Amino acid sequence: MDRISLAIIGAGTSGLLACKYALENGLNPVVFEAEEVVGGLWNHTIESTKLQNAKEAYLFADFPWPSSVKETFPSHNQVLEYVQSYAQHFGLFPYIKFNSKVISLDYFGHSHEEMEAWDLWGGTGKPFESKGKWQIMVQNTKTFSTEVHQVEFVILCVGRFSGVPTIPEFPPNQGPEVFNGKVMHSMDYSAMDNDKAAELIRRKRVTIVGSQKSAVDIAAECADANGVEYPCTMICRTAHWSLPSHNLWGVNFGLLYFTRFSELLVHKSGETFLLSILATLLSPLRWVISKFAESYLRWKLPLKKYGMVPKSSFLLDVSSCTVAILPENFYDKVEQGSIILKRSETIGFCREGLILNGQSQPLETDVVILATGYRGDQKLKCMFSSPVFQKHIIGSQSSMLPLYRQIIHSRIPQLAVIGYAEGFSNLMNSEIRCQWLTHFLSGKFELPSIREMEKDVRMWEDNLKLYSGKYIGRSCIGSVNIWYNDQLCKDMGRKYKRKKGIFAEFFQPYGPMDYVGLAHY
Numbered sequence: 120m121d122r123i124s125l126a127i128i129g130a131g132t133s134g135l136l137a138c139k140y141a142l143e144n145g146l147n148p149v150v151f152e153a154e155e156v157v158g159g160l161w162n163h164t165i166e167s168t169k170l171q172n173a174k175e176a177y178l179f180a181d182f183p184w185p186s187s188v189k190e191t192f193p194s195h196n197q198v199l200e201y202v203q204s205y206a207q208h209f210g211l212f213p214y215i216k217f218n219s220k221v222i223s224l225d226y227f228g229h230s231h232e233e234m235e236a237w238d239l240w241g242g243t244g245k246p247f248e249s250k251g252k253w254q255i256m257v258q259n260t261k262t263f264s265t266e267v268h269q270v271e272f273v274i275l276c277v278g279r280f281s282g283v284p285t286i287p288e289f290p291p292n293q294g295p296e297v298f299n300g301k302v303m304h305s306m307d308y309s310a311m312d313n314d315k316a317a318e319l320i321r322r323k324r325v326t327i328v329g330s331q332k333s334a335v336d337i338a339a340e341c342a343d344a345n346g347v348e349y350p351c352t353m354i355c356r357t358a359h360w361s362l363p364s365h366n367l368w369g370v371n372f373g374l375l376y377f378t379r380f381s382e383l384l385v386h387k388s389g390e391t392f393l394l395s396i397l398a399t400l401l402s403p404l405r406w407v408i409s410k411f412a413e414s415y416l417r418w419k420l421p422l423k424k425y426g427m428v429p430k431s432s433f434l435l436d437v438s439s440c441t442v443a444i445l446p447e448n449f450y451d452k453v454e455q456g457s458i459i460l461k462r463s464e465t466i467g468f469c470r471e472g473l474i475l476n477g478q479s480q481p482l483e484t485d486v487v488i489l490a491t492g493y494r495g496d497q498k499l500k501c502m503f504s505s506p507v508f509q510k511h512i513i514g515s516q517s518s519m520l521p522l523y524r525q526i527i528h529s530r531i532p533q534l535a536v537i538g539y540a541e542g543f544s545n546l547m548n549s550e551i552r553c554q555w556l557t558h559f560l561s562g563k564f565e566l567p568s569i570r571e572m573e574k575d576v577r578m579w580e581d582n583l584k585l586y587s588g589k590y591i592g593r594s595c596i597g598s599v600n601i602w603y604n605d606q607l608c609k610d611m612g613r614k615y616k617r618k619k620g621i622f623a624e625f626f627q628p629y630g631p632m633d634y635v636g637l638a639h640y
């Protein structure tokens with residue numbers, strides 16, 4: 120049995136960052152990747168997928184986009200090439216074991232009773248000083264043979280938006296099995312090669328369930344393929360605000376929601392009395408900015424005509440990461456009739472198609488694509504053999520994933536998670552987290568006690584609930600991303616106000632370049 124000091128599971132953007140920063144901090148990682156490529160989900164997108172952020176926001180802080188990429192929103196192929204060249208540039212390939220799927224994680228060396236009595240995380244508060252170890256079972260995805268490794272520390276970078284899809288619950292006898300056509304999840308549609316996907320939808324009546332980013336992208340793709348002759352229907356359960364571009368009445372979205380000033384308008388976890396008073400006093404401005412965005416979107420898009428005006432505020436959608444960027448000319452396709460929008464709280468299947476709320480006739484269709492999102496929490500849960508850790512990692516149904524700094528579970532020793540909580544740019548968030556984590560792993564700061572970590576997690580959750588309501592389960596830090604980054608900088612003993620000059624500090628959007636060199640001085 121191999122002894123490994125640090126195992127990273129997954130070689131998507133999060134795993135690559137973890138590997139790069141581990142190496143920089145003198146650690147010796149082994150990365151287990153189930154596939155034979157790096158880049159994770161960027162290998163399995165639909166043909167039309169582009170970056171949702173401008174490329175300046177989705178950037179490895181010390182690795183610029185190549186000058187050949189002129190587009191503001193690069194295509195999925197360009198993103199994938201960029202990620203691959205990052206791995207190449209920093210010499211990460213030798214550390215990655217491809218076709219190696221981790222199928223179970225077992226902790227041994229301490230009983231659960233012993234662990235429950237700990238005051239400090241892992242008993243010592245330190246990552247590498249415990250007699251406890253992880254035993255990880257790895258399956259070769261080609262030969263199906265298995266190996267077991269003993270590991271001191273595990274970083275889970277398995278990705279939140281893949282692997283375990285959300286499948287709706289259907290009324291009795293109205294499941295997909297009664298339907299004569301084809302049903303699949305957007306994950307499986309995205310994994311198909313382009314020709315097969317095109318063949319599947321060509322001259323078919325396609326219905327898409329869901330109305331977030333995967334749904335609108337697939338709907339636009341179907342509309343482009345089939346036009347008005349075979350319109351595509353999109354079933355929306357909850358209308359959310361979505362953006363045709365990053366500008367609202369000519370003002371960049373980042374200026375409104377990703378500056379230090381914009382975060383003064385919202386309450387933040389652990390804020391001082393003064394900041395709390397300020398957020399209360401400025402709450403009318405918070406409301407005005409949200410209405411400013413909504414007024415633009417109501418003016419720009421025919422939301423009312425199609426019953427797509429959200430009940431939620433724009434702020435709620437930003438705070439719960441449910442604002443999607445619309446594909447080009449989405450509402451033109453709706454106006455032309457190549458996309459039909461329908462609202463329904465529930466769906467059920469019958470032989471000919473779907474049964475929607477309040478409709479006496481079924482919606483006849485040939486193909487149903489469930490763009491209903493992912494159960495990233497279940498995916499993490501499945502990694503653990505121990506039911507106790509399974510319960511710990513998930514928290515409750517109505518809570519965020521209970522991770523300290525969105526990285527460490529106070530009751531799961533010698534293990535961290537990267538890439539779960541969403542924010543303004545997921546690449547930037549993973550990069551800062553990896554810097555924080557590898558700083559901690561190399562002994563540059565210590566964690567507080569388990570009680571303090573748990574208190575902090577509760578405080579964050581209570582705060583995030585204020586603005587994201589029932590979407591708290593998405594663990595979105597969208598409206599307090601800078602405040603969150605500040606906490607990580609402070610833990611690392613770094614300056615957290617990172618811009619030059621007071622005006623820039625408060626009114627310029629923060630981005631990955633503001634955190635360049637965070638780990639180095």
Ligand SMILES: Cc1cc2nc3c(=O)[nH]c(=O)nc-3n(C[C@H](O)[C@H](O)[C@H](O)COP(=O)(O)OP(=O)(O)OC[C@H]3O[C@@H](n4cnc5c(N)ncnc54)[C@H](O)[C@@H]3O)c2cc1C
Pocket residue numbers: 128129130131132133134151152153154157158159160161164168169170171172177219220221222276277278279280281537538543544545546
């Ligand atoms: C279609 C799509 C587009 C997106 N676009 C954007 C965007 O524009 N901007 C943005 O900020 N965010 C975007 N996101 C969010 C996205 O999740 C992140 O940007 C990011 O790339 C995710 O990287 P990751 O490494 O955390 O996960 P993934 O890319 O999912 O990588 C996880 C890796 O872990 C491997 N793995 C999983 N389980 C195991 C196992 N048991 N053993 C071994 N290996 C395993 C997988 O094979 C995979 O390679 C998008 C998400 C999706 C689904």
Ligand SMILES: NC(=O)c1ccc[n+]([C@@H]2O[C@H](COP(=O)([O-])OP(=O)(O)OC[C@H]3O[C@@H](n4cnc5c(N)ncnc54)[C@H](OP(=O)(O)O)[C@@H]3O)[C@@H](O)[C@H]2O)c1
Pocket residue numbers: 168169170171280285286287288305328329330331332333334336356357443464465466490491492493541
């Ligand atoms: N860069 C890109 O181009 C791109 C492309 C695709 C995805 N992404 C990213 O990938 C992530 C996942 O996106 P996603 O669109 O796949 O998932 P998602 O954001 O979780 O959206 C899921 C959708 O399915 C609906 N839904 C869930 N359960 C349902 C049910 N039981 N019945 C009916 N509807 C149901 C949801 O409605 P409710 O709101 O009512 O819950 C929502 O509309 C996001 O971060 C997204 O930004 C990015």
